[in-house]
Amino acid sequence: MSDNLIEMNESGIKKAYARWAPFYDYTFGKIADAGRVEAVRHINQLYGHVLEAGVGTGISLPQYAPHIRVTGIDLSPEMLEIARKRAVRLGLDNVEAIKEMDAGNMEFPDAHFDVVIAMYVMTVVPDPKRVMRELSRVCKPGGEVILVNHFSQEFGLRGLMEKTVARFGDKLGWRPHFPMETVLVCDDLEVMQTRHLRPFGMFTMMRFKKLAQAEISQEDARQPKVA
Numbered sequence: 001m002s003d004n005l006i007e008m009n010e011s012g013i014k015k016a017y018a019r020w021a022p023f024y025d026y027t028f029g030k031i032a033d034a035g036r037v038e039a040v041r042h043i044n045q046l047y048g049h050v051l052e053a054g055v056g057t058g059i060s061l062p063q064y065a066p067h068i069r070v071t072g073i074d075l076s077p078e079m080l081e082i083a084r085k086r087a088v089r090l091g092l093d094n095v096e097a098i099k100e101m102d103a104g105n106m107e108f109p110d111a112h113f114d115v116v117i118a119m120y121v122m123t124v125v126p127d128p129k130r131v132m133r134e135l136s137r138v139c140k141p142g143g144e145v146i147l148v149n150h151f152s153q154e155f156g157l158r159g160l161m162e163k164t165v166a167r168f169g170d171k172l173g174w175r176p177h178f179p180m181e182t183v184l185v186c187d188d189l190e191v192m193q194t195r196h197l198r199p200f201g202m203f204t205m206m207r208f209k210k211l212a213q214a215e216i217s218q219e220d221a222r223q224p225k226v227a
């Protein structure tokens with residue numbers, strides 16, 4: 001992987017989340033709830049079919065309003081098992097499907113979803129740029145791609161700590177060192193909002209508008225993209 005990101009592979013991620021699954025909701029699941037609440041509250045003001053990529057244990061699923069149809073995908077069978085049980089237990093009729101699938105190689109056709117969201121996922125996937133392109137591909141023009149994620153700082157004490165902890169990333173199952181530029185790879189995604197979230201601004205919500213083909217050249221002229 002380029003960009004000095006640590007290598008992560010599919011089998012390592014699956015092993016990490018098989019271990020995490022029974023504890024996830026009581027640990028990271030709780031710490032990171034503010035970002036989910038904020039992002040899903042925004043989606044609930046929209047309409048249509050939402051793809052949640054890296055849905056994990058489905059901790060966010062009960063927060064979607066009944067008029068929002070949700071499909072969730074994830075790599076980890078153990079995380080998905082909890083998500084499926086949750087949807088059944090809570091009678092979440094608006095959850096259309098929960099599927100084992102790689103967000104970097106999705107079986108959905110182009111422009112299939114009105115909103116595509118990935119929460120706390122981009123730091124974890126083997127190839128973030130490929131996933132970003134896939135999230136964009138399956139989103140309808142005029143729709144939104146939303147990320148809730150940790151983005152690292154290059155400088156200061158936090159930057160130093162993140163680079164130090166990064167050495168253990170494969171054991172943790174995520175990359176502490178993860179610059180925002182890593183996700184700015186799609187010509188057809190225009191950044192609409194970048195908002196720091198609780199706790200301590202450690203996480204950021206980024207909202208992108210999926211541009212129609214005709215809008216892309218105008219957008220290119222305004223906003224440099226990272227290759």
Ligand SMILES: C[S@@+](CC[C@H](N)C(=O)[O-])C[C@H]1O[C@@H](n2cnc3c(N)ncnc32)[C@H](O)[C@@H]1O
Nearest residue numbers: 017054055056074075076079102103119120125
């Ligand atoms: C930190 S958890 C986040 C789960 C959930 N989105 C949340 O808000 O708690 C990251 C999830 O991404 C999943 N994941 C990692 N790589 C993936 C990929 N390439 N495709 C789909 N899911 C992936 C992991 O299995 C894990 O469930």
